[in-house]
Structures are given as structure tokens and as C-alpha cells.
Amino acid sequence: MLSLFVIPGHDRRLIPEGRLSGPMPWVIAIMIFLMVLATAIGLAFTEAGQNVSDQLSSRATVQIIEANPDLKAQQTSDAAARLRGMELVEEVRVLPAQEIEDLIAPWLGQSADGGQDTGGLLEDIPLPALIDLKLAQPIGEKELEALRTGIRPLAASARIEPSSALIAPVIALVRSLQWIAFGLVILLAIATAAAVIISARAALNTHKETIGVIHLLGGTDRQISRLFQRRIALDALLGGVLGLICGAAIILLLGMQLSALGSGLVQSLDLSWYSWLIIGAIPILGMILAMVTARMTVMGALKKIL
Amino acid sequence: MNEIVQFENVGLRYGAGIETLSDLTFTLYPGSFYFLTGASGAGKTSLLKLLYLAQRPSRGLIRLFGEDAVTMPRERLPGFRRRIGVVFQDFRLVPHLSAFDNIALPLRVAGVKEKDLTTPVAEMLDWVGLGDRAEARPATLSGGEQQRVAIARAVIGRPEILVADEPTGNVDPEMAIRLLQLFEALNTLGTTIVVATHDIHLLSKVPGAQMMKLEKGGLSDPTGSLRNPPLPRDRA
Secondary structure, eight states, X not given: OGXXXXXXXXXXXXXXXXXXXXXXXXXXXXXXXXXXXXXXXXXXXXXXXXXXXXXXXXEEEEEEOOSSHHHXXXXXXXXXXXXXXXXXXXXXXXXXXXXXXXXXXXXXXXXXXXXXXXXXXXXXXXXXXXXXEEESSOOOHHHHHHHHHHHTXXXXXXXXXXXXXXXXXXXXXXXXXXXXXXXXXXXXXXXXXXXXHHHHHHHHHXXXXXXXXXXXXXXXXXXXXXXXXXXXXXXXXXXXHHHHHHHHHHHHHHHHHHHHHOOHHHHTOOOOHHHHHHHHHHXXXXXXXXXXXXXXXXXXXXXTOO | OOOSEEEEEEEEEOTTSOEEEEEEEEEEOTTXXXXXXXXXXXXXXXXXXXXXXXXOOSEEEEEETTEESSSOOGGGHHHHHTTEEXXXXXXXXXXXXXXXXXXXXXHHHTTOOHHHHHHHHHHHHHHTTOGGGTTOOGGGSOHHHHHHHHHHHHHTTOOSEEEEESTTTTSOHHHHHHHHHHHHHHHHTTOEEEEEOSOHHHHTTSTTOEEEEEETTEESSTTOOXXXXXXXXGGO
16 A cells, blocks of 8 residues: 555656645545544444443342331341352342432432422332342353342242343443444445545546546556545545544543533443544545545546547 | 568448448558558548557457457557557647656656656657757647657657657648658667658658558558558668
8 A cells, every 4th residue: 555655756747636626635524524423422332332231241139029128128138148148149238228219219209207298108118128239240041040049038029130131221222323323434434435436537537638648658557547546545544634633623522521421321431542543543444445446436437448 | 571560351430330441451561661641531540549559440350569459458458559659640748747757758657767767858858859848838839849749759668660640740841851850760770650641742751661541441552552562661
């Protein structure tokens, strides 16, 4: 590819090069800018989904469903003790009643002693006891069955729910958004290639006479196409760098604004260094795409000439 | 003597029209000098296009440098074209290149190093009387000057065949003679020259040159024999 940029000056002059004079670099700048944004969104969702999934894949919640408060407390205590003794369990935490009430407060309001007037509703609802578990490994069917077997003799009505099941719809949504973003990148790449084809054809048409002369003097298709490739590759690189700078600035700005929100999933929309590496490579990939497209277009057109 | 160009029953038709060239059968020999004459529209330019491989015939056989030029793969054409110098009727100079760069073009296309082409191009510019116009663009040159640049470009690579379409059409008689002398000099060095012209007076300026006359797309002598025996110039 380096040979593309070391074409002798006199050969380069065969096709006049007006740097940034035509619309091509600007069109590519816009395309790369949009590609950078779409890629950043896709990568951010990928990382967020992965982070959340990693965090929750080894977590589960045990619900002790028992109407009798004393029996419920006993079953909870026994189950927690049994779970702490199990090898695959790394961490066990029994959620205090107040914390459970806080969890459902957004839907049912606070209990009477919590300061909100709910007419004693929470006291009348038999809330299950909750035990938060962290396992040493991701939870699969085998681990679930081991947990069930362990606590069933102590609390027959206990239910174990892996946390990943609770977040599954959110993960599915994140994955969908991620694929939509990457789909957009592909569509933008196709649009960029189409713009390059139009530009290459226009350039061929403009320089038809010169190309004809070079051909008749013994110039090969490869010699001629290299001139166009170089010109379009440089235009694409210039436009790409411009698009990258604008896109990166927007991403950094949005990143700062999202961080200020300080909310769980949104906060995890940070980009890692390797995501930035991928984003940084977009102008280079754009240039290669433009170069290959230009080469194929020019070679295809030249083959129609004797 | 090995033939350098051989036409057998060659016909050329553009699209669905009538044949522009019909049943051309002739042979050109290395080191010979040929004039191709005929009225306007007789098919001189079309015949030259077949010679410099800008066109394939509709029928017939063309052998160039001993190889079949009709069925020759497209990828091999550039190599053959580099062995043929062409002076186009409309010059076809590259408008954004200087006279120097236009003349140097065939050498650069052939991959000649920059340090090796400066001297021959400068000498060629001097020879055609344009030594002081090396940096001039074609648009700033007169018709005659452009024609001289076109001729210099055609001969700079010392081609085996030089094909010239009305090469003296835009120059004064004195320059026309100088250009013909250049062609003769090349011819003496072994280059086969084919000059298309409707200027009958030119023919007498090159003693020993052969003549082919085209009439309505065919050679006026249907047997394909030429006015003079097809001998190289140094043997004529």
C-alpha cells in the first residue's frame, strides 16, 4: 500500500490533483464522522452489555416465600447458613426488611413507620425474604440445581432466580441497539463506496482524453488506475481524519455528559482503550475501502477500452 | 525479409454501418518508408488506428511484429504499443503538462528513470525548435508548435514503427521538410515509417518512399502491390 504514496511527482501530475477542491473529501468526512459515531455507540453498548452481563452472571436471589413471619425468619436464617457452607457460593447476604421495603417503595410507597402514608399496606403484604448470592462461577442449570437441592429441605417454598434472567430483556435491548449501530456502520460504508464509485467515474470521464493518450502510448491499466487510487485514497484519508476529529470530539462531550448523570447502565457507556483503537482505525479502513473501490471502478471502466 | 506488418483481407466497420475499410491486403517491411495517401474520408485514419492498435478489425488478419494482433489478449497490447510511435492528427497533447512533460510521457510510461530522460527530451525539444518552450503548456503553443511537440513525443522512444497522421498539416513548408528529415533520420536507423498525407508534394521529398493509396476504404491497387518495391530505405 505504501507504494501508492511514492508515485513519482511527474506521474502524479498526469491527473491534476486539487486537494480538497472537490466534494469528495467532504463527503467522506461526513460519512466517516457518522461511522465514528455509530461505531462508538455500537462499541459502548457492546461493552455496557458485557459489563452488566459479567456482573450479574454469577449472582442470584433466593426468595423465601412464607406467610408466617417467624417461620420465614427461621427458614431464611437456616437457608443462609446452608448456603454459606456450600463450596460454590462465594458471598451470601440476607437483605434487611427495610431494604426490601425500599426496593418496592417506588411502586407501593413507604410503610407507616417509613414516614409515608400507605395506610399500613406494606405491613399487610407478606413480602418474601431475599437472600442475595454471589457464586464463584457463572450460574448455569447445574449450579441452580445444586442450590435448590441445598435449601429445599430447609425452605420448601424457596425460589432461586439468577439475576441474569431479570436483566435479560435489558441485555436483549442493548444487543439490538448494538447491532443496529453496526448495521448503520455497514450502510454508511456502502454509501461511502457508492460515493467513491461516482467520484471515480466522474474523474475518469473528466480525464478521458489523457487516459486515452496514456493507453495509446503503452500505459497499462494498472499504471492508470494507480493514479486514480492515489488521488482518491488521499482524499479519503483527509476526509477521514477530519470526520474522526469531529466524531471523537462529540463522543468525548457525550461521555462527559453521561458520566455526570451517574446512573448505572448509562455510566457504563464508557469506551475502553481498544474501542478507541477501533474508532481511530476507521479513517484508515475508510481509505482502504475508497482505494479498493476506486481501483475496481477504474479497472472495470478501462477494460471496456481497447 | 521478415514483414513487420501484414494485413490480409482486413475489413473495418463502425457499428452497423457500411465498411470503412474493405479487403485490405498488404505487407510492410522493416526499415521502409511509406506514404499513405487518399482523399479525405478514404479511410487513412482508420487504417492508422488499426496499425497503432487503437482499433481491432471487424474481419481479416493483422500480424504485427510477427504476432496476431487481432486475437492478441488485451493485457499484451501495452507492450506492443510501446514499440509504435504515433503522431495523431489532432495532436492529443496532455493539456496540463508542459511541452517537456508531454514529450517525456512515453519514456515515463515505459519506466525510464528521470535522470535518463532529461537529456534526450531536451535534445528532442531542440531538434523540433522548441528548446526555449520546454515549460510551455499546449494551450500557449501555436498549432505548428503543438504538432512539433506531438512529433517529438512520437519519436522520443525510438519506436520500431512510426505512424503519423497528417504530421505536416499545420507547419510551414520549411518546418515540414525538417520534420520529414527527422523521419528519414529515424528511418535510416531502422524505424519503419508510415505517414498519412493528402499532400502529394511531400512524396517527392522522400526519395525511395513507398506509396499506398486508399480509395473508398480499399487500396486503389487491389492486388496490394505498392508503387515501389518494398525495400528498406538503405537498400532502395
